[in-house]
Amino acid sequence: MITSRQNPLVRHIRKLHQRKYRQGHLLLEGTHLVQEALAAGYSLDVVCCTPAWYDKQPSPWLQQLEQHSNRLEVVSEEVLAALCTTRTPDGVVAVTTYRPPNSLPLQSLGLCLVTLQDPGNLGTIVRTAAATGVEGILLTPDCVEMSHPKVLRASAGQWFRLPFQTVADPLGTLATYQAQGWQVVVTSPTAAQVYWQVNFCQPTLIVMGNEGQGLPADYGALTFTSVAIPQAATVDSLNVAIATAVLLYEVYRQRWQG
Numbered sequence: 001m002i003t004s005r006q007n008p009l010v011r012h013i014r015k016l017h018q019r020k021y022r023q024g025h026l027l028l029e030g031t032h033l034v035q036e037a038l039a040a041g042y043s044l045d046v047v048c049c050t051p052a053w054y055d056k057q058p059s060p061w062l063q064q065l066e067q068h069s070n071r072l073e074v075v076s077e078e079v080l081a082a083l084c085t086t087r088t089p090d091g092v093v094a095v096t097t098y099r100p101p102n103s104l105p106l107q108s109l110g111l112c113l114v115t116l117q118d119p120g121n122l123g124t125i126v127r128t129a130a131a132t133g134v135e136g137i138l139l140t141p142d143c144v145e146m147s148h149p150k151v152l153r154a155s156a157g158q159w160f161r162l163p164f165q166t167v168a169d170p171l172g173t174l175a176t177y178q179a180q181g182w183q184v185v186v187t188s189p190t191a192a193q194v195y196w197q198v199n200f201c202q203p204t205l206i207v208m209g210n211e212g213q214g215l216p217a218d219y220g221a222l223t224f225t226s227v228a229i230p231q232a233a234t235v236d237s238l239n240v241a242i243a244t245a246v247l248l249y250e251v252y253r254q255r256w257q258g
Helices: 008-015 031-039 051-055 059-067 077-083 119-131 149-154 170-179 240-257
Strands: 025-029 044-049 072-074 092-097 109-113 137-139 164-166 183-187 204-208 225-228
Touching: 008 044, 008 077, 025 031, 025 149, 031 044, 031 059, 031 092, 044 051, 044 077, 077 092, 109 119, 109 170, 109 240, 119 137, 119 149, 119 240, 170 183, 170 204, 183 240, 204 240
Parallel strands: 044 072, 109 137, 109 204, 137 164, 183 204, 183 225
Antiparallel strands: 025 092, 044 092
16 A cells, blocks of 8 residues: 555656646546546556545446556555545546547537636536537637646546547637638627527537636627627626536527427
């Protein structure tokens, strides 16, 4: 059993709490995320678990875990707590390697996120996007990174089922999709039409902006489809994850009813 926080493996995994060390790696905290990663076909570089966690796992699940892990280590409760970014870990942490795709398999519905900063919002959006049929997510380079542990947790494991791509020229990318016949939808409180007036049954990219500032002005200046989300006059704005869910479920409603 590993009992020291100075152990080389422990020190290596703890570095993944920081963005600069996470390049190409994911820190999976908790049983559910580890299960979802394996279900999606990921292999695990290393798994660390407490004796109490190991002893209560069903044998078939442990066999699967060991078959798809390069290394499995039992660690003390104190060491496991040091490996996690959460306050109440459930007894297991794993590390896996990922490679984002060079292109997205978008056929009908995509999402573009611009300068999103909160990992909890991003993870919630990933979860909602997966639930409503989004085929992939485009992100601007200044978004919070998809590998953030809180993004993974907030996605409830759907992270592994939704491809994403960071695009250096988001406006150019959106213009290319538009030239190919895609409808590009942006939100604006001053838009002449509300979101349910739009035909979402055609190929659509929905663009959502920063939590505090929304979309930059140059997005509104282009010939994208601009929509408003009505709200009470006393409310300044919606949380970006909620606003995204409102739009995506209108897409889902229209397509499901159609």
